[in-house]
Amino acid sequence: MLDKRYDHLAVEEGRYEKWVEKGYFTGGKDKSKPPFSLVIPPPNVTGKLHLGHAMDTIPDDIVARYKRMKGYDVVWVPGVDHAGIATQAKVEARLREQGISRYDLGREKFLEVAYKWKEEYAATIHQQWASLGLSVDYTRERFTLDEGLSKAVKKVFVTLYNEGLIYRGERIINWDPELRTALSNIEVVHTDDEGEFFYFRYPVEGMEPLIVATTRPETMFGDAAVFVNPKDPRYKDYIGKTCVNPANGEKLPIMGDRYVDISFGTGAMKCTPSHDPNDFNLAKKYNLPFKTILDETAHMTSDCGKYVGMDRYECRKALVEDIKAKGLLVKIEKIVHSVGHSERSGAVVEPMLSKQWFVKMRPLAEAVLKMMESKDKIHFHPTRFEKVLVRWMKEADDWCVSRQLWWGHRIPAYYNKETGEVLVSETAPDMDKYVQDEDVLDTWFSSGLWPFATLGWPDKTPDFDRYFPTSLLVTGYDIIFFWVSRMVFQSLHFTRKIPFKDVLIHGLVRDPKGRKMSKSAGNGVDPMDIIAKYGVDALRYYITTSSAPGLDMRYNEEKIAAARSYLNKIWNAARYVEMTLGDDFKPEPLSRRGLGVLERSILSKLARLIKRVENKMERYEFGAASSDLYSFVYDDFCGDFLEMTKVSLTSGGEGAAKTKNVLYHVLMDIVKMIYPYAPFVSEEIYLSLPGHLESLNVETYPELPRSYVDYRSEKEAKVLKEMIRDIRNYKSKEGLEPNAKVRLYVAPSFPFKSMDSYLSRFAFASYIGEGAPEKKATSFAYEGGYELYVEEDIDPEILKGKLEAEKERLLKEVERGKRMLSNQGFLAKAPKEKVALEEEKLADNERKLELVENRLANL
């Protein structure tokens, strides 16, 4: 028997561990079932899970649990991501607190520390998966740095290299001077920062000085030229001349190129080939010299004269002062411009000329574009996110994959110590002769292999054969570029298959004011706190039902409380059913034979509900599915059926037994349908009901044949409900006590006459009769087309007012119906069923109107 209160702590306690022990989440036990597979978006081993992880994993879990019930062999692969740069940054920060740098430790020692860190956080993540109730298959758990993934990474790197799709080259890359590593373009976050625009005078022999504006004076030591637009009349005569660099007195050629925007700044632009991607291109075009003037920590190199060793900003300040002293500073303007920051360290990214490894994107991207135009494309939900993938694939530049980090997959490239010859190989060569590349790969390089490498690729494993491509991926729109795109092209290239058939995209959880949640802003919410306070089932329900797919949601604690109230409602309904059934209840198979109207009605609604919910679950529309279920639970089941059945139950006998059986089956089906959302509380209820299996985890999804659909019974039940409501309303408005006795007469044609016991119990309407009412009674006409006569006297004025209002309403309805039905366009073009429906409504309203008018006339 259930406790009086739904206590989420008691309900959740120890349950998950039991499920895992029983192996309910282990896939592949029954290969006769169709496979359904997913991979978890592997969380970074950088810290605790946040609400974003809940958004990733709870929908996965709902689908996994639903699919198991629907008879699929579900495999959900869990795992964690080493998260190269993010983790290394954290580990280094922790070391720094102890006054140690990674260089003090050296590579090997540092990796030991990092592995310990990984173990620590992986343990936390496991705990939190348990708290969230994720039905992942731990027998298949993976880690991006484990042996299998490492093998896959090497294989992919070497193959791409041999195919000419990975190359090593000197390019302008984004350099994080704090973490001292290269970054890919998408790891750079641009923000509009306030800065200064410095206007300097560049002396030109025999002419007016050229005024050049820059936001980055310190890079002037690396300048190779000054450019103007050849179409710019102001500077026509300058092209071909030389000017003097105010920073170091060196002569710079003045050159013309149409790249220069005449309207921007002064129309004259300095060119720093080694520290700006555009300048790099210009320098290549005109064969200008490259000079690197910043080191890996963004301090000035020896090419910068007396400024050597200064930090870039220190240098900027000092240099501007010096130029000002020389009288070559024209002015300083405040500007807001876009500045690139490292996604991880926040440091201002320095564009630097550097030798790095790149993945050649065009051929790989083209394959994705072709796939997305084919019949076998990946289906995104909502579909608009397909455009995000496609756009990025159209624009993707070559991907810089080498990182000057230690935590990650070391690049399988080896350099001959003597000749410098490059050898790229899955197996290490003779290390006496060769030295391995120091760098590791971008963490997304391995994440990009996740769906197939976790299933065994490059080996031909039974899992890979059976479960790949995976069925569904759930992730946020913010990592379509980072992750989804990489998985897609790697998968297409190496397995010739898409990595997943469906992608369900979710939005971000924001704070109540709509701001992004972040640690620094201190507005984050720890899901574990929510779970402690409201229970994980409430959190799961909230996460999956409180917004439309793909849209951001604002964190709203009230909704979590509401979710909890809902679960509490189901809990108490179950408690009532249990109490009602009694100890000796034995569930019988359902049958429609001998059921009363209310039973037939609730089963009819249930049959239709199951279909609707199922359709929505199949389309991953959890919000829509649960709102159907919600109104069934609240209104149809708790509000109407539970209340009404109190009548037939108290009457005892055959009818009561049948009602009990229906109560039991409807509740069971509700519990099964709520299970994917709220597995803990539903399991508790399920196990307390008779006729259960060992766990809901091995149950099947509810089914109720179409033959249970019975609109007539639904209508009859509805009329009963309306009559009760009307009578109660009526009494309340007339100032009668709720239990005032009233008498009912219905017309001989009234179709639903089997309701007297219900009316008596819920409306104290003691009698249903036919024919002419007693003379002294006061009458009122109601929506359902019946009449009520009350024995007590009623103020005729109040009654009149009420009738007038009703008449008013009905007149409008009738008018609307008539207007529609006299519209030739409507009659000609609207669907037949719609027209018929309107005709029926009109007739109904006209009949009611007549009743009301008669009443008024007789007052």
Add this chain to the structure above:
RNA sequence: GGGUGUUUAGCUCAGUGGGAGAGCGCUUCCUUCACACGGAAGAGGUCGUGGGUUCGAAACCCGCAACACCCACCA
């Protein structure tokens, strides 16, 4: 400079080519034997704005506005 999304009840948000919805909040009433994490009744909305398509538009199309986000090398 491109692109996307949002705009619906006081708040947070669903919804969808055929009569405006939920939760919370608010008003009135009720601790009656599942549940006060409850029940009953109720107030509250020109569905951002201007056009168009349609028999019919809050929904579809076009423009506009506000807000949010993404992409892009404006020195």
